[in-house]
Amino acid sequence: MSNHALAERHRLAELLAAAGPDAPTLCAGWTTRDLAAHLVIRERRTDAAAGIRIGALAGWTHRVQSAYAERPYEELLKLFRSGPPLLSPFALPGADEAANTVEYFVHAEDVLRAGEDWTPQPVPPGRAEALWRRLPLLARLEAHRRSPVRLELRHPDGRSLTVGPAGSPTVRITGEPGELILFVYGRGDRTTLTVDGPEDAVEALRHALPLP
Structure with a gap:
């Protein structure tokens, strides 16, 4: 195991x-x-x-x-x-x-990633999957209460989960599970994630949770 x-x-x-x-x-x-x-x-x-x-x-x-x-x-x-x-x-x-x-x-x-020059280390596939399985709960505990917008957290393979206030504009954040974990823990400015959504919604999110 x-x-x-x-x-x-x-x-x-x-x-x-x-x-x-x-x-x-x-x-x-x-x-x-x-x-x-x-x-x-x-x-x-x-x-x-x-x-x-x-x-x-x-x-x-x-x-x-x-x-x-x-x-x-x-x-x-x-x-x-x-x-x-x-x-x-x-x-x-x-x-x-x-x-x-x-x-x-x-x-x-x-x-x-604390230094100015950092390169992500590859995450073994099994560990990446373990991080993805933990992401829904962590996103609800850490990001749901802080985000002013709806968040669609999207895996590169197309799987996704949604958290945040219903009825709000949606911002899609796409990346590997480890990068998404770092985002929900407030380290998003040191990730390789991509962010898509209405400009004002993205800006509102940026004030609540760091983005790349």
Whole structure:
């Protein structure tokens, strides 16, 4: 059985190692060191990980992450490479694959595309299909609430899904599944997507979600 999360973990670790601890990322305000610390506490410090999503706990999460970021960079990468400890929720059967395939793909691209000169890495067909399967839910969670227009997210093979306010003008966004995932997560300005639709609708969308 394919383990896309494990493959993306290795890819992300290699990109972090190659970039070094002080490189920029697409995560606002974070260097690669900050990103590595985030990845470690997310699966090793459940007491702090909740603040990633819950605003009231964000201060504690920030303090714990900052403390981890002061550790040697190689130590952070070693912890991340080794995977979740036995008592981590991510160590439950299937949890890593379900929760981290997209997480690690997006963060790998956060490192890869942070510089001015970047070239997308090819995504294996099986992994691209796994990303496509996850796209409908993620689009509804991440893009639906932010987009002022109807979005048609279109695969190059013709498959598509639609999210966004009914009755609004439609903007079609076409590209590989990984590029569409990056768009719904707000990284659209660093993608190879094509965008089609009424000019005013595209402009309204651009103010809500970055576009190429």
